Amino acid sequence: MSDYQYDHQTVKGFIVSSIFWGVVGILIGLWISIQMWKPEWNIAPYFTFGRLRVVHTNSLAFGLGIGAIFGVFYYITMRLAKRPLLFPKLARFHLYLFNAAIALAALSLFAGMNQTLEYAELEWPLDIGVVILWVIFAINIFGTILKRKEEQMYISLWYIIATVIAVAVLYIVNNLAIPASLTKSYSVFAGVNSANVQWWYGHNAVGFVFTTPILAMFYYFLPKSTGLPIFSHRLSIIAFWSLVFAYLWTGAHHLVYTPLPDWIQTLGIVFTLFLIAPSWGSVVNGYYTVGSDWSKMQTNYLTKFFILGITFYGLQTVQGPTQGLRVVSQLIHYTDWVPGHVHMGTMGWVTMTTAASIYYIIPKIYNTEIYSIKVANTHFWLVLIGQLIFSMTMWITGIQQGALWKATNPDGSLKYTFMEGLVKNYPYWQLRTVAGLIFTVGMLFFIYNIYMTMRKGKALAALRA
Amino acid sequence: MAGELYRKPIMFALVATVVILIGTIVTMFYPMFTKGMHPKLENLKPYTALQLAGKDIYMREGCNNCHTQTVRPLKTEVMRYGDYSKAGEFAYDRPFLWGSKRTGPDLARIGGKYPDAWHYSHFENPQAFFKESNMPKYGWLKEGKLDPAEIESHMKVNGFPYTREEISALSAKTELDALVAYMQVIGTAVARKVPAVTAAAEEKNPLEGDRKAYERGEEVYKQNCEACHGDDGKGGIGPRLTDTIWLNKEGEITDGKVYEIIANGTPNGMPPYAGQLDRDKIWSLVSYIRHEQHKQK
Numbered sequence: 001m002s003d004y005q006y007d008h009q010t011v012k013g014f015i016v017s018s019i020f021w022g023v024v025g026i027l028i029g030l031w032i033s034i035q036m037w038k039p040e041w042n043i044a045p046y047f048t049f050g051r052l053r054v055v056h057t058n059s060l061a062f063g064l065g066i067g068a069i070f071g072v073f074y075y076i077t078m079r080l081a082k083r084p085l086l087f088p089k090l091a092r093f094h095l096y097l098f099n100a101a102i103a104l105a106a107l108s109l110f111a112g113m114n115q116t117l118e119y120a121e122l123e124w125p126l127d128i129g130v131v132i133l134w135v136i137f138a139i140n141i142f143g144t145i146l147k148r149k150e151e152q153m154y155i156s157l158w159y160i161i162a163t164v165i166a167v168a169v170l171y172i173v174n175n176l177a178i179p180a181s182l183t184k185s186y187s188v189f190a191g192v193n194s195a196n197v198q199w200w201y202g203h204n205a206v207g208f209v210f211t212t213p214i215l216a217m218f219y220y221f222l223p224k225s226t227g228l229p230i231f232s233h234r235l236s237i238i239a240f241w242s243l244v245f246a247y248l249w250t251g252a253h254h255l256v257y258t259p260l261p262d263w264i265q266t267l268g269i270v271f272t273l274f275l276i277a278p279s280w281g282s283v284v285n286g287y288y289t290v291g292s293d294w295s296k297m298q299t300n301y302l303t304k305f306f307i308l309g310i311t312f313y314g315l316q317t318v319q320g321p322t323q324g325l326r327v328v329s330q331l332i333h334y335t336d337w338v339p340g341h342v343h344m345g346t347m348g349w350v351t352m353t354t355a356a357s358i359y360y361i362i363p364k365i366y367n368t369e370i371y372s373i374k375v376a377n378t379h380f381w382l383v384l385i386g387q388l389i390f391s392m393t394m395w396i397t398g399i400q401q402g403a404l405w406k407a408t409n410p411d412g413s414l415k416y417t418f419m420e421g422l423v424k425n426y427p428y429w430q431l432r433t434v435a436g437l438i439f440t441v442g443m444l445f446f447i448y449n450i451y452m453t454m455r456k457g458k459a460l461a462a463l464r465a
Numbered sequence: 466m467a468g469e470l471y472r473k474p475i476m477f478a479l480v481a482t483v484v485i486l487i488g489t490i491v492t493m494f495y496p497m498f499t500k501g502m503h504p505k506l507e508n509l510k511p512y513t514a515l516q517l518a519g520k521d522i523y524m525r526e527g528c529n530n531c532h533t534q535t536v537r538p539l540k541t542e543v544m545r546y547g548d549y550s551k552a553g554e555f556a557y558d559r560p561f562l563w564g565s566k567r568t569g570p571d572l573a574r575i576g577g578k579y580p581d582a583w584h585y586s587h588f589e590n591p592q593a594f595f596k597e598s599n600m601p602k603y604g605w606l607k608e609g610k611l612d613p614a615e616i617e618s619h620m621k622v623n624g625f626p627y628t629r630e631e632i633s634a635l636s637a638k639t640e641l642d643a644l645v646a647y648m649q650v651i652g653t654a655v656a657r658k659v660p661a662v663t664a665a666a667e668e669k670n671p672l673e674g675d676r677k678a679y680e681r682g683e684e685v686y687k688q689n690c691e692a693c694h695g696d697d698g699k700g701g702i703g704p705r706l707t708d709t710i711w712l713n714k715e716g717e718i719t720d721g722k723v724y725e726i727i728a729n730g731t732p733n734g735m736p737p738y739a740g741q742l743d744r745d746k747i748w749s750l751v752s753y754i755r756h757e758q759h760k761q762k
Contacts, residue, residue: 036568038599039592039600039602042601042602044602044603044605048526050526050527050529050531051526053530054530112525112527114524114527116524116560117560142478145474146475151472153471153472153474153477157474158477161474161477161478162481165478165481165482165485166485169485169486173493180619180621180622181618184521184619185622186619186623187560189559190503190556190558190559190560191503191504191552191554191555191556191557191561192502192504194558194559194561195555195561195563196492196493196497196502197493197497198560198561200493241484244485245485245487246488248485248486248488248489248492249492250488251492251493252492257535257537257539258537258550258563259535259550259552260552261496261501261552264496267491267492268492271488330537330539333537334533334564334565334567335566336566338566339566405541406539406541410743411744413739413740413742413744414541414544414545417688417689417741418545418569419595419597419598419688422599426597
């Protein structure tokens, strides 16, 4: 029993850390959203858009995203293995190392140490740190699963195993570089080949950081919080294998119309289309699970988080393949449509589902109820509205940009200069900042709720003791 | 028995690894060993020490977050930026710098498009060129000194040839010098195509006598030309337009020739505008220039 307590401390530690890095990432996100329409907000050298944008993406993908994944995976794995972690002290060390790595990562990016590989910007010493972190994580996860007390491995464990393996392969390969100094390296891959490796990595970072781990949470916490069993076990088997198979083929849809060999582009587009099927396998499974009792949407405050989350996952996985098509890509690629797409996934699916998982875990750990369902509902509506305004303004202005870039006069000359196209974005970029603010306020409600729940839990524990 | 798989974690992990590796091998690993992935244009040269230092600064400042370096083979894109990108142009980029978002314009054909002076002034104050530009100012790079020893080690890792003089010359250069040198080499392995505008050298201005034309021309001038040629054509980075010295030669010039310079640009740093301005706009610019010439005589 004391072991369980100890492990929960680590789970809690990861959750609190991930929220902290989330706040950092969101505030920087707001800042750079203002820089888009007010260049005076660039403060050289450390706080220019070019440096801040990577701090934003890294602190949210790795600080908030991976941090929460570490904590939630430890929690789920212990529950599904029906035993404490195999190496609790190692997990505790993992937590400290994680925070040190993210802090150093943020500082190094402010300082401009940047490999310029999207979502793999960190320089080589930090890459080694990340690999060590991942190995520690893998040892504990696999060890605990191997020594489990429950014979059958539930769906979430499949996704956890796939995540651990795939991220390791992706991260190591894409970061292979020759160091020139402690703070600078050059990729072992060059030119067209490096583009292909990078987007094989880049798209699968989305696949194995923003998809499979979140599905692991979804499959575990949806039945847990609603008390409804997953609709179809068979469907989840088909969806799992086809998802982890197809994802790795699709990276080249980021490189449509570039000098990458055409056959790789086409293969990427085709498999991206195929990916709709397994993605919607999970969407359908989620809907039919709650479909056996839709009243849960009203009676259980967490259900709507999961259902809206999986809905945005469903929309995301239709929009994504559409964007991959050459005819659509030529209009929206390189425009603000793409950040609109990404943020529907991260704000609508990933953050929504992760927040709901944390709402479930924290009261369990503290042996209490959530502080306020009302506050949770306010959080829900604010992040939903913020995200919708964010995505929609970016889609509209993205299409506008694409159309202006392509517009021609009757004599065939271009109708708009680049600047004429740029200024038309400003109202939308301003609206995006407002949307970000709404989302941020929503997240503050979430943090407040979690903080108050922990306080309540501590007070109760003191009473019991 | 397939159900067994979900009770055997080691087996499960092995199967999952194989499933993950299939797409990886076909689309990423296998192509690496094909010639198509390592193309190199014959006249593509390795970066000089100064250019490499500039590329490093480009990476450090995260310029790739707002600027792409690939022109897609789409008609309007080629008109706007220049010839579409060739696979063999990027052999010395570790890694590639194609980017994924165009908050600012593509830079794949920026090399040689503007004179150095344009870049220096523009980095220092982009808003002086384009009032509503959202590009951050980079004049502070002037204060940054280059470290020759560090850049030499970078040249070595990249396997680029260099001379002693080249390295020692770096100590007199600033980070801004390096960045401008890099700007000027981007995309230059592909010969710049002269836009397919029919020469108008002998043509007369069809808008002559149209009093509204020079007013329209003035508007076009303010948006596109003033940053380099100064207000009212007084000159700046680009030459004065109100005198009779054209292309470094004294003498009168025909309307058609002025049209041609605006449309096609010159090898000395005047960018071509045929892709961005239609015939009416270019002719109205000619009207405006003539008007200013008369006014200032």
